[in-house]
Amino acid sequence: MITFNLNGREVETEAPPTMRLIDLLRDEFQLIGSKEGCGDGECGTCSVLVNSLLHNSCLVPIGAIEGAEVITIDGYCKTEQFQLLSECYSEAGAVQCGFCIPGMVMASAAILSQNPHPTEEEIREGISGNLCRCTGYNMIVDAIDLAAKKGEGLW
Structure with a gap:
């Protein structure tokens, strides 16, 4: 079980820790504001904030976000x-x-x-x-x- 804060609320997932964050956001949480462009971390269309730092979510395995604060454009757009x-x-x-x-x-x-x-x-x-x-x-x-x-x- 991986637990983290997503756009201001605590969430859990049983997805494998090697799953990419972009896939988890789009497929499990239906947060489609972050887009996959290149899938190699070159284009930035999937950018999210993890603990206030910019990351390409196509490169982040969800095992690395245990306990982290993740902000996507879907959450940020409400600020x-x-x-x-x-x-x-x-x-x-x-x-x-x-x-x-x-x-x-x-x-x-x-x-x-x-x-x-x-x-x-x-x-x-x-x-x-x-x-x-x-x-x-x-x-x-x-x-x-x-x-x-x-x-x-x-x-």
Whole structure:
């Protein structure tokens, strides 16, 4: 039995400890906001926060999350921080197809929670594990920078 905190509530699973976290989230808990893109940890579409740190859930065996706090985009979207990020992404024109956005938002959350006033270089480094093929990174960087400026005291 593996027990952990998922989006603010304690959950248990009897799934094998080698099962990937992305599969557990989507198949057992029906949390489909995190998407599998590459399955190799290269694209970031499956990004989640584990104990406040950004992880590619396609690379995390669920045995490694025993007792951990896992936040997915499905849970994060209910927060005040998400609302601000969503507005800033929209204002900066940082969303087109939307496939990468859940992972980009989780990367944004990780960046801003660790440093509420990141430089452009720190933002670019923070999203470097997430690929975007439509919007381009400049607008995403602008959105995160805007959220940092508008979210004084929120992060």
